[in-house]
Amino acid sequence: MKQKFIDQIGNQHTFDTVPKRIVSLVPSQTELLFDLGLEDAIVGITKFCVHPFHFKSTKTIVGGTKNVKFDKIKELQPDIIICNKEENTKEIVSALQQICPVWVTDIYTVEDNNKMIHDFGELFNKRTNARKWIDKINFGLQDFQNFIKDKKENKAAYFIWANPFMVAGNQTFINELLKLNKFTNIYETKEGRYPEIELKKIRLEGDPDLVLLSSEPYPFKDEHAFEIGRFTHHAKTIFVDGEMFSWYGSRLVKAFEYFKAIHHKIA
Incomplete structure (x- = not known):
């Protein structure tokens, strides 16, 4: 059954099945995808994706965040490419859309951050893991707000x-x-x-x-x-x-x- 999703810049995406091959062009989002339990699905990362450390030797490096090797990405046959409005340019996103769907995040606040985690949980069928991370962040935030108030x-x-x-x-x-x-x-x-x-x-x-x-x-x-x-x-x-x-x-x-x-x- 086709499922519809909307990313954080309002682009609509339709998938027949859960995306199985992910290219991530944002270091912090690579770390998040790993923490959501998606290590095996990640096929391509940037040279700046330094967490987790072992990805450098187990994943294909497809350039930087602003300098992407499109041919390398194409060879990986991804189902989805994860980008970010600040990290990756509009031109890069447009070119990548010729390869496969490109999911773009847009994050200024902790609420935006939690929305991204929720979206990834829905998108990659990792709802329980996503919920756990959102709960951890909310708990940490509340604890820090108590610490900082005085x-x-x-x-x-x-x-x-x-x-x-x-x-x-x-x-x-x-x-x-x-x-x-x-x-x-x-x-x-x-x-x-x-x-x-x-x-x-x-x-x-x-x-x-x-x-x-x-x-x-x-x-x-x-x-x-x-x-x-x-x-x-x-x-x-x-x-x-x-x-x-x-x-x-x-x-x-x-x-x-x-x-x-x-x-x-x-x-």
């Missing part, structure tokens, strides 16, 4: 790139998680989702209490902390695990515990 607000700048320096802005999952931590993003009102900034204006543009230097996509080092520190007079600089702030999916369960550790460090 903490004071801190103004923050979350750096994702150097030379040029770029930060997380509005309409990003990172921004949502900053808010959850009571970190007021000083660049939330700046135009663009990942705006380029001038270091010398950082105090004028918000004077952060915290400078968060992400481990990905750019590997920040001590010299960047010193360079940024020249323009902030009192900000505490913290190197943070970028996966915890930007990976959606099952990773969130670990993120809540990680955030607690950051607050202990700040205190």
Whole structure:
């Protein structure tokens, strides 16, 4: 019997049977698919899909998130390709649609994240596993909200790139998680989702209490902390695990515990 599904950008998909061969072009979603019990169904991943570690040697690498090897994907004969609106371009998605159905996720909030997990549960007949992960996330969220409720607000700048320096802005999952931590993003009102900034204006543009230097996509080092520190007079600089702030999916369960550790460090 044909089943109809709608992805997070409103595309309708019809499947006669549960998709059995999956290509995932989003690292965090690869991890989620594994955690939902779909290891055997995953046939292709990107070079950035580093969790679980053994996938590097057991799955076919089909390029990066922005640089896809279409011929390799075609050879894998997938039933479905999993993409994300932010990670993969419109042009890539259009080209992939010539191969097979392309499911696109679009995630800014924890609610969006839970919807994605629910959708995958329906789509791949893993409803019980999906429910378990959603419950774990909701429990972790509630526990973290209790932990954070008496903490004071801190103004923050979350750096994702150097030379040029770029930060997380509005309409990003990172921004949502900053808010959850009571970190007021000083660049939330700046135009663009990942705006380029001038270091010398950082105090004028918000004077952060915290400078968060992400481990990905750019590997920040001590010299960047010193360079940024020249323009902030009192900000505490913290190197943070970028996966915890930007990976959606099952990773969130670990993120809540990680955030607690950051607050202990700040205190």
